[in-house]
Each structure stands twice: as C-alpha cells, then as structure tokens.
Amino acid sequence: MASVKVRLTFPEDKIKEPIIYNVGHEFKVITNIRKADVREKKGWVDLEITGEPTEIEKAVDSMKKKGVKVDPIEKNVIE
Amino acid sequence: MSKIKGLKCRECGKEYPAEPLHVCEFCFGPLEVNYNYDWIKGQISREKIEKGPKSLWRYIDLLPVAGEATVGLYAGFTPLIRAHNLGEELGLDELYIKNDTVNHPTLSFKDRVVSIALTRAKELGFDTVACASTGNLANSVAAHAAEARLKCFVFIPGDLEAGKILGSLIYQPTVVAVNGNYDDVNRLCSEIAAEYKWAFVNINIRPYYAEGSKTLAYETAEQLGWTTPDQVVVPAASGSLLTKIWKGFNEMHKIGLIDKVNTKVNGAQAEGCSPIATAYKNKTDYVKPVKPNTIAKSIAIGNPADGYYALKVVLESGGAFDTVTDPEVVDGMKLLARTEGIFAETAGGVTVGVLKKLVESGKIKKKDRTVAYITGNGLKTQEAVINAVGSPVFIDPKLSAFEKILKK
Ligand SMILES: Cc1ncc(COP(=O)(O)O)c(C=O)c1O
Ligand SMILES: [Zn+2]
Numbered sequence: 001m002a003s004v005k006v007r008l009t010f011p012e013d014k015i016k017e018p019i020i021y022n023v024g025h026e027f028k029v030i031t032n033i034r035k036a037d038v039r040e041k042k043g044w045v046d047l048e049i050t051g052e053p054t055e056i057e058k059a060v061d062s063m064k065k066k067g068v069k070v071d072p073i074e075k076n077v078i079e
Numbered sequence: 080m081s082k083i084k085g086l087k088c089r090e091c092g093k094e095y096p097a098e099p100l101h102v103c104e105f106c107f108g109p110l111e112v113n114y115n116y117d118w119i120k121g122q123i124s125r126e127k128i129e130k131g132p133k134s135l136w137r138y139i140d141l142l143p144v145a146g147e148a149t150v151g152l153y154a155g156f157t158p159l160i161r162a163h164n165l166g167e168e169l170g171l172d173e174l175y176i177k178n179d180t181v182n183h184p185t186l187s188f189k190d191r192v193v194s195i196a197l198t199r200a201k202e203l204g205f206d207t208v209a210c211a212s213t214g215n216l217a218n219s220v221a222a223h224a225a226e227a228r229l230k231c232f233v234f235i236p237g238d239l240e241a242g243k244i245l246g247s248l249i250y251q252p253t254v255v256a257v258n259g260n261y262d263d264v265n266r267l268c269s270e271i272a273a274e275y276k277w278a279f280v281n282i283n284i285r286p287y288y289a290e291g292s293k294t295l296a297y298e299t300a301e302q303l304g305w306t307t308p309d310q311v312v313v314p315a316a317s318g319s320l321l322t323k324i325w326k327g328f329n330e331m332h333k334i335g336l337i338d339k340v341n342t343k344v345n346g347a348q349a350e351g352c353s354p355i356a357t358a359y360k361n362k363t364d365y366v367k368p369v370k371p372n373t374i375a376k377s378i379a380i381g382n383p384a385d386g387y388y389a390l391k392v393v394l395e396s397g398g399a400f401d402t403v404t405d406p407e408v409v410d411g412m413k414l415l416a417r418t419e420g421i422f423a424e425t426a427g428g429v430t431v432g433v434l435k436k437l438v439e440s441g442k443i444k445k446k447d448r449t450v451a452y453i454t455g456n457g458l459k460t461q462e463a464v465i466n467a468v469g470s471p472v473f474i475d476p477k478l479s480a481f482e483k484i485l486k487k
Contacts, residue, residue: 035107046107072266073102
C-alpha cells in the first residue's frame with residue numbers, strides 16, 4: 001500500500017462532476033479529502049489517495065484525462 | 080531552553096518536532112518553524128549582531144539551526160546600495176538596491192536559503208541533498224554540497240537549455256533530467272522526496288530552507304541604521320521570499336531590534352507568469368495556476384506554493400502587485416545596468432520594471448524610502464539580452480579610423 005497527497009484543481013466545467021467519487025469506484029483506491037475550496041467558478045481539493053501504486057497511478061491518470069489538474073501537495077517544487 | 084520549539088502548521092496550528100517534515104498530517108497545510116521568541120529576545124542585541132560575522136550568520140539567533148553554522152559561511156551581507164542615479168531617473172528621493180547579484184558563492188539570493196538548508200540537513204544527519212530546479216537553486220545546492228562533501232542530486236526538466244545545466248554540472252552532482260512535461264516533473268520529484276531519505280531542500284527541508292530569506296530583511300534594516308524602509312519591491316515566484324522578508328521585519332520588531340514596521344511590501348511578477356498578481360488584480364484570494372511563458376525563467380512558477388500567503392502579506396502591508404512584459408523586463412535590466420552599473424538577471428529586470436510602474440502610478444511616492452531586491456546575476460541569463468545590447472564599433476587599427484567614429 002502507498003499513499004499520495006495531491007492538490008486537485010478543477011476547471012469550471014468539471015466542478016459539478018463527482019470525479020473523486022468516481023475514481024474511488026473505478027479503481028481500488030481510498031480517497032480522503034483534507035481541505036477544499038469549491039466555488040461557482042473554480043475549485044481545488046487537497047486529497048489523500050491510498051492504494052497499490054499502480055492503482056493510484058491509474059486513478060491520477062483518469063482524473064487528468066477528465067481535465068483535472070493534479071499536482072503534488074507541495075505544488076511546484078521546481079524552482 | 081532553545082530557540083526552536085519545533086514546527087507548526089500554518090493553517091491549523093498543530094505542532095510537530097523539528098524534524099524533516101513539511102506538510103501537516105491533518106490538514107495538509109505547510110509547516111513553519113516555531114521559535115521561542117522570549118528566549119531569543121534575551122539573547123540578541125544590536126551590539127551582538129554588529130560584532131558578528133560579515134555574513135548572514137550574524138543573525139544566527141533568528142535562524143532555524145540548533146548549533147553553529149557549518150555550510151555556506153560567507154553567504155549574505157551583500158551591499159545595500161544607495162541608487163542615486165536610478166532614483167533620479169525614476170523620481171525617487173531615496174532609493175536603495177539590495178544587491179544579491181554578488182552573493183557568495185553562486186551569485187543569487189538562493190545562497191542564503193541553501194546555506195541554512197544544508198547546515199540544518201547536516202544537523203539532521205543527512206548524507207545526501209537534493210533539489211528540483213531550473214537554475215539558481217540547483218547551482219547553489221550543487222556548490223554548497225561540494226563544499227560540505229555531501230552527495231548531491233539535482234533534478235531538472237528534460238528540455239532545459241544546455242547553458243543552464245552547466246552551472247550545476249561543474250560542481251559534479253548527479254544531474255537527473257526528467258522526461259515529461261513540467262507538471263509530471265513536479266509530481267515525480269515530490270514522490271522521490273517522499274520515497275528517499277534525502278534532504279530535498281525545497282521539499283522536506285523547506286520549512287528550514289525558506290527561513291534563509293528572512294536575512295534579506297534583517298540586513299536591510301541593519302544597513303538602514305536599524306530602521307525599516309517605507310516601500311520594498313520583491314520578485315515573486317513561489318512567493319516564499321516575499322513572505323519571509325515581511326516576516327523578517329516583523330520578527331525584528333517583536334524582539335525589540337527595531338521600533339516599528341511600516342513597510343509596504345510590493346510584489347513583482349512577469350506578465351507571462353503572474354498567478355499571484357492576477358489574484359491581486361481580480362481581488363480574489365484564489366491563486367489560480369497558470370502555464371508560464373516568459374523570459375524571466377527563474378521566477379516562472381505557475382502554481383506557487385506560497386502564493387496565497389504572499390498575496391496576504393501584500394494586502395496586509397498596504398502594498399501592491401504589478402507585472403511587466405518581457406520587453407519591459409529587458410528594459411529594466413538595461414536601465415539598472417546603465418544607471419547603477421549592476422548587471423542583474425531577468426528577475427532583476429522584473430523588479431526594476433515593476434518599481435518603475437509603481438512610481439508612475441503613484442503607489443510609491445517621491446519621498447518614500449524604497450528598497451528594490453535584486454536577487455540574481457545577469458551573467459546567468461545572457462540569452463535574454465543578447466539581441467538588445469547592440470554590438471561593438473569595428474574599426475581598422477588606425478588613429479584616423481578611431482577619430483572618425485568619435486565624431487559620429
Ligand atoms: C533570482 C530569483 N529571484 C527571485 C526568486 C523568487 O523566489 P520565491 O520562489 O521565494 O518567490 C527566485 C527563485 O525562485 C530567483 O531565482
Ligand atoms: Zn494543519
């Protein structure tokens with residue numbers, strides 16, 4: 001089992017979709033929201049994803065395909 | 080009793096020991112060093128600082144290391160230059176340049192943060208240091224790791240220009256160029272930092288590392304005779320430097336080294352990567368990530384870790400954020416060079432360009448005592464100005480030929 005901490009940033013047209021619920025059902029991962037700010041036109045969620053590394057990778061890829069920006073919790077680490 | 084109590088979450092306040100930790104386990108907020116200011120107040124004085132080394136280590140009582148300085152003993156204490164010529168040109172009575180283009184040893188303000196980070200990393204028992212960087216940070220980590228005889232890994236995006244890599248390679252770290260887009264590289268580096276027991280200066284050591292930027296505020300106040308400026312202009316990438324300059328002034332006040340802080344903190348970004356300035360202009364507290372596209376690459380951070388906090392500092396202090404276009408960056412670099420004889424890198428061009436705009440818009444007034452932070456050396460970003468500086472006048476080796484061009 002592994003666990004990653006990510007910052008999800010949602011584009012405006014995806015805010016109403018149950019994206020986090022869906023990855024929890026499509027892949028063998030446990031999602032745990034720690035902090036979030038979702039408003040009418042924008043939204044971010046700080047999320048912990050736990051599971052086998054390959055499942056986590058698939059979950060992240062699936063969210064990225066849906067247009068969600070998936071960053072490490074540290075955000076940009078390249079300075 | 081000691082000066083560091085531990086680490087503390089910036090969001091929920093939960094406390095942690097002074098270990099290599101950087102994210103709150105509960106709310107995922109960033110951790111910060113928690114000092115014992117009462118104890119520090121009893122230790123520190125202007126006289127003691129003035130007798131200290133001519134480096135940033137004269138402020139060791141306010142820095143997050145447990146023992147003595149062991150790495151980067153000559154970083155900091157750079158000149159604060161009274162910029163008469165530039166001040167006159169811009170219409171400011173009292174302008175200063177804090178000149179970190181001559182920081183030791185790698186010519187940028189990163190030598191401050193890295194000397195703290197590596198001194199702390201050694202205290203914490205690490206034998207390997209690492210960073211993810213496109214330039215200045217990598218140069219500084221590689222140089223200091225060589226000095227400290229630590230193993231060093233530098234991670235860079237795969238498509239970086241050759242010239243940028245050389246400034247790290249010369250110190251012989253392992254330079255890892257990662258295939259993928261910028262976001263992929265960010266994510267991978269975070270994962271590597273979580274997996275390996277290394278001191279990743281801007282990831283798991285970040286709470287200690289970031290504190291090094293406070294010394295820019297300490298030095299400024301000391302060099303101004305233990306007073307603070309009315310206005311400062313600071314380039315912002317992750318927003319850490321700006322946040323820490325404000326913190327530095329306020330700490331000095333808290334422990335009685337200076338009487339008051341009425342400094343307005345202004346942030347400078349390049350238009351091609353201005354997520355914090357955009358939030359400021361839109362009057363929102365939400366810093367929306369952007370894709371960077373600017374020649375000011377050292378400050379091109381699209382999803383800034385401390386963006387929200389930098390925005391708060393600017394608002395709280397009554398300053399402003401502004402931006403400049405790439406041609407204005409070049410103009411800023413040339414203006415600083417022509418008036419003060421200082422060759423700054425692109426980030427300095429951003430700072431000077433924004434300073435000019437803030438004066439023009441009346442946000443900085445003629446009588447305001449102003450400090451502009453020039454944080455990196457122009458020799459590192461020569462491509463940015465190579466087509467903007469003209470060329471020599473070519474002549475035959477004859478006096479008459481020389482005199483001909485003199486008459487032109
Ligand atoms: C020359 C220079 N100036 C300013 C900055 C901005 O620092 P920060 O990321 O702390 O906002 C950086 C690095 O990121 C830099 O390399
Ligand atoms: Zn917390």
